Amino acid sequence: MLGGMQDWELRISTLIDHAAREHAGREIVTRWADGNETRTSWAGIRHDALRMVQALRRLGLRPQDRVATLAMNHSCHLVSWFGAIGAGCILHTVNPRLFDEQLDYIVNHAEDRVLIYDAAFQPLVERMRPRWPTIEHYICFDSAECAPSFEDWIGREDGDAQWEEGSERDPAMLCYTSGTTGNPKGVLYEHRSTILHTMAACQPAVLALEPRSVVMPIAPMFHAASWGMPWACAATGAKYVCCANNDPATLLGLMEREGVSHVAGVPTVWLSLIQYCDARGQDLPPIRQALAGGSALPAAIIERLMRSGVRVAHAWGMTETSPIMTIAYEPAVWDARDFDAQVRFKALQGRPQFGAEVRAVDLDDHSRELPRDGKTAGALQVRGPWVIKRYFKAEADAVQAEGQWFDTGDVAVIHPDGTLQLTDRTKDVIKSGGEWISSVDLENAAIGHPAVAEAGCIGVYHPKWDERPLLLVVRKPGMEVSAEELRAYLSDKIAKWWLPDAVEFLDELPHTATGKISKKDLRAMFADYRLEA
Numbered sequence: 001m002l003g004g005m006q007d008w009e010l011r012i013s014t015l016i017d018h019a020a021r022e023h024a025g026r027e028i029v030t031r032w033a034d035g036n037e038t039r040t041s042w043a044g045i046r047h048d049a050l051r052m053v054q055a056l057r058r059l060g061l062r063p064q065d066r067v068a069t070l071a072m073n074h075s076c077h078l079v080s081w082f083g084a085i086g087a088g089c090i091l092h093t094v095n096p097r098l099f100d101e102q103l104d105y106i107v108n109h110a111e112d113r114v115l116i117y118d119a120a121f122q123p124l125v126e127r128m129r130p131r132w133p134t135i136e137h138y139i140c141f142d143s144a145e146c147a148p149s150f151e152d153w154i155g156r157e158d159g160d161a162q163w164e165e166g167s168e169r170d171p172a173m174l175c176y177t178s179g180t181t182g183n184p185k186g187v188l189y190e191h192r193s194t195i196l197h198t199m200a201a202c203q204p205a206v207l208a209l210e211p212r213s214v215v216m217p218i219a220p221m222f223h224a225a226s227w228g229m230p231w232a233c234a235a236t237g238a239k240y241v242c243c244a245n246n247d248p249a250t251l252l253g254l255m256e257r258e259g260v261s262h263v264a265g266v267p268t269v270w271l272s273l274i275q276y277c278d279a280r281g282q283d284l285p286p287i288r289q290a291l292a293g294g295s296a297l298p299a300a301i302i303e304r305l306m307r308s309g310v311r312v313a314h315a316w317g318m319t320e321t322s323p324i325m326t327i328a329y330e331p332a333v334w335d336a337r338d339f340d341a342q343v344r345f346k347a348l349q350g351r352p353q354f355g356a357e358v359r360a361v362d363l364d365d366h367s368r369e370l371p372r373d374g375k376t377a378g379a380l381q382v383r384g385p386w387v388i389k390r391y392f393k394a395e396a397d398a399v400q401a402e403g404q405w406f407d408t409g410d411v412a413v414i415h416p417d418g419t420l421q422l423t424d425r426t427k428d429v430i431k432s433g434g435e436w437i438s439s440v441d442l443e444n445a446a447i448g449h450p451a452v453a454e455a456g457c458i459g460v461y462h463p464k465w466d467e468r469p470l471l472l473v474v475r476k477p478g479m480e481v482s483a484e485e486l487r488a489y490l491s492d493k494i495a496k497w498w499l500p501d502a503v504e505f506l507d508e509l510p511h512t513a514t515g516k517i518s519k520k521d522l523r524a525m526f527a528d529y530r531l532e533a
């Protein structure tokens, strides 16, 4: 017997149709890199996206052809998301912070036919062009000087077009992981996985979005679909505020002027915003919710935000999981907890939202599920309708079997109430005398010291224990702290045998293309480092 309900494919075009129909005038605000500010609306985005559908068809693009963007957060980039996907093409958001070898690899691997880019990336495009033979058409988002401009290109069309129809299981968007080892890998989101992730993400216990929300995603549109924020804003009719540069003064000014209620950014962005305000003795703008993810959000930042009355939504996920899987929303017992306990809870990676399943298995061969006892660390595995099944163009034998779990490469402890606590990456965890030390816990403890701006921890060779922790620290400008003072500070915050054997001070730490501390580079820099026995 079949069920009795209507067929309604979960396609991304339904999101923009809804936003333009039910929230037509709700604004999309862009502050461009040159300081100019423009405004459009959900109805305007839909009209322009339909014009882009016509323009793509005129270029001869067919469903499932790849359309790449190389751009910061702005309204034209948003148009191109709905336009490329609405034409049935696969939108490939290229991360401009990747290295040339990676840019070469992913564009050729994706076989992109069109590239739409910001004029600011013209030098990158000039440099890479000879290595990108598949790209037939270059279009520039914000200038007509280097290539046909986006505005002129879609400006010739009238928007009297239909979205490409198809199945909800069709591919829609391609995002590559930055690849801390080996080549980047492509994650191919589907219409259905995107819509289901969106519906989950809007809920009160996740992003808590509603029509009166004013959302500013600082998470770049080229990183894991800006954490799904554009889709979630369209679904709820939220006002969407974007900024093409990440300087704290500009961001804070925009938040203030536009009445921003929800901000999404990685911990380093939050840190820079808070440091900017604190250095000037000013408070944060009256935002209601701070979404953070991508790396662990230190307790010091959480406390600072909570004291300003901001609800902190610390989330965990990865490009392979669309990305949001767990989020530190308030549990039923929240009000019975004191402030410090609330901060400690928010510093963990939160609990799975509906649709996300998580488990920890033994680190040795992943054969045994570990107890949720808040103590035993294991390899984190996940499952759900927006979790990757196979990487783009993966060999047939790399496809997971039905019902199989995805190995995240993260190490985690799961607490009895289901809260996830990330303790490390499987390749960063330090093995000292057969016992595991979490490099992340050490970094978080160190970052609590008032003179520490940033900290990275790696394992280095030790003649007796095999590996011991080495802590690399960047001091805050004008502040002093010695290795001994830091070790003394850490001594009551972590287990004695975790204390780093050495602390070195650097002017800056190396970062990956997604702004995380690059442990790979740190390990290379300190490959010959010798600890005393």
Ligand code: ADP
Pocket: 176, 177, 178, 179, 180, 224, 292, 293, 294, 295, 296, 297, 314, 315, 316, 317, 318, 319, 320, 349, 408, 409, 410, 422, 424, 425, 512, 514, 516
């Ligand atoms: P990339 O590897 O390209 O930086 P991802 O954003 O997919 O891209 O990285 C996902 C990884 O980031 C996770 O596997 C995890 O290690 C880390 N991560 C994400 N969110 C958190 C968090 N809240 N706390 C700690 N680590 C996190």
